[in-house]
Amino acid sequence: MLTIGKLAARAHVTPDTLRYYEREGLIEPPEKSAAGYRLYGDDDVVRLHFIRQAQDCGFTLAEIRTLLSLRSREAACCGEVRALAVAKNRQLAARIKAMRAMTRTLDRLIAACDDTGRPIDRCPILSAFNGTPR
Amino acid sequence: MLTIGKLAARAHVTPDTLRYYEREGLIEPPEKSAAGYRLYGDDDVVRLHFIRQAQDCGFTLAEIRTLLSLRSREAACCGEVRALAVAKNRQLAARIKAMRAMTRTLDRLIAACDDTGRPIDRCPILSAFNGTPR
DNA sequence: GTGCACCCTGGAGCGGGCTCCAGGGTCAAG
DNA sequence: CTTGACCCTGGAGCCCGCTCCAGGGTGCAC
Numbered sequence: 001m002l003t004i005g006k007l008a009a010r011a012h013v014t015p016d017t018l019r020y021y022e023r024e025g026l027i028e029p030p031e032k033s034a035a036g037y038r039l040y041g042d043d044d045v046v047r048l049h050f051i052r053q054a055q056d057c058g059f060t061l062a063e064i065r066t067l068l069s070l071r072s073r074e075a076a077c078c079g080e081v082r083a084l085a086v087a088k089n090r091q092l093a094a095r096i097k098a099m100r101a102m103t104r105t106l107d108r109l110i111a112a113c114d115d116t117g118r119p120i121d122r123c124p125i126l127s128a129f130n131g132t133p134r
Numbered sequence: 135m136l137t138i139g140k141l142a143a144r145a146h147v148t149p150d151t152l153r154y155y156e157r158e159g160l161i162e163p164p165e166k167s168a169a170g171y172r173l174y175g176d177d178d179v180v181r182l183h184f185i186r187q188a189q190d191c192g193f194t195l196a197e198i199r200t201l202l203s204l205r206s207r208e209a210a211c212c213g214e215v216r217a218l219a220v221a222k223n224r225q226l227a228a229r230i231k232a233m234r235a236m237t238r239t240l241d242r243l244i245a246a247c248d249d250t251g252r253p254i255d256r257c258p259i260l261s262a263f264n265g266t267p268r
Numbered sequence: 269g270t271g272c273a274c275c276c277t278g279g280a281g282c283g284g285g286c287t288c289c290a291g292g293g294t295c296a297a298g
Numbered sequence: 299c300t301t302g303a304c305c306c307t308g309g310a311g312c313c314c315g316c317t318c319c320a321g322g323g324t325g326c327a328c
Contacts, residue, residue: 003274003275004274004275004276005273005274005275013316014316014317015274015275016316016317016318017315017316017317019276019277020315020316020317024315033275033324035275035276035323035324035325036275036276036277036323036324037274037275037276037324037325038275038276046264049263049264049265050260050263050264053262053263053264053265054263056236056239057236057239057240057243058233058236058240060314060315061314061315062314067260067263070254070260071254071260073254074254076254077251077252077253077254078247078251078252078253078254078256078257078258078259079251081247081254081257081259081260082244082247082257082259085240085243085244085247085259086244088240089237089240089241089244092233092236092237092240093237095233096230096233096234096237099192099226099229099230099233100230102190102191102192102226103223103226103227103230105190105191106191106192106219106222106223106226107223109191109219110216110219110220110223113212113215113216113219117211117212117213118211118212119211119212120204120205120207120208120210120211120212120215122212123205123212123215123216124212125212125215125216125219126184126201126204126205126215128187129183129184129187129188129191129201130180130183130184130187131183131187137304137305138304138305138306139303139304139305147286148286148287149304149305150286150287150288151285151286151287153306153307154285154286154287158285167294167305169293169294169295169305169306170293170294170305170306170307171294171295171304171305171306172305172306194283194284194285195284195285196283196284
């Protein structure tokens with residue numbers, strides 16, 4: 001049996017985060033001691049690890065809640081999980097694409113602005129930002 | 135002279151956004167009519183275009199405020215702007231790298247989970263999320 | 269028996285970029 | 299002269315994932 005601080009240390013999060021996850025329905029309210037202390041078991045360590053891994057794949061806490069509910073629903077099938085993963089991957093791809101467009105623009109501007117001593121009113125970067133509205 | 139609604143339409147934003155920008159110091163409080171209506175000039179259209187372009191390069195409004203202040207400071211030199219662009223580019227690169235790691239992981243999991251009819255307790259994706267804590 | 273680290277609850281705050289609301293005033297067309 | 303579209307201010311709310319706080323109780327070592 002782990003108190004919240006011990007579990008938090010094991011999961012590399014803070015007790016505040018665990019109480020937050022509980023409020024958000026990501027972890028079950030655990031058994032409590034006579035004094036009202038939360039007492040966790042080893043399966044909670046696993047569950048927190050699951051949450052972390054899913055976060056590392058870009059899932060939001062709301063999405064992770066869905067994944068967790070699928071996991072504990074007998075009738076669920078693997079395809080539902082897969083579909084969520086595919087959707088997330090598409091979302092990530094779109095965001096990466098947008099960010100790559102930004103870096104390409106910046107690369108171009110930085111290259112144009114090689115002479116660092118130029119006065120500000122002739123800075124190619126600032127002129128580009130002012131440039132003609134589409 | 136443009137009222138806030140006209141300027142907003144021209145800049146493809148809402149009046150609320152313009153008032154927000156004013157509060158945040160991104161645009162100057164404009165001249166006001168007798169009735170207290172904001173009256174903008176053409177330079178405000180340019181300034182808003184600048185803000186939009188900078189946003190499209192990934193700069194936050196706070197950073198854009200800095201860019202704008204550099205732009206209107208005589209003593210500023212082009213190198214300061216360039217440094218901000220380089221820093222932003224590095225930040226973007228780091229974020230892209232993190233997101234690419236996510237998509238690679240998801241690609242792997244999705245590939246492992248080809249049989250969509252599998253019962254949930256043998257889903258390779260969920261097992262991976264449960265998998266051994268590092 | 270006292271000090272200190274831990275635990276509890278409830279609620280607020282943050283960053284970022286808006287968005288929306290109430291409760292008013294103003295302007296122009298018909 | 300009325301209607302409807304616009305404008306004003308101030309402040310609250312939203313999403314997301316925490317983080318921190320006040321004001322209390324508990325557990326254990328010295």
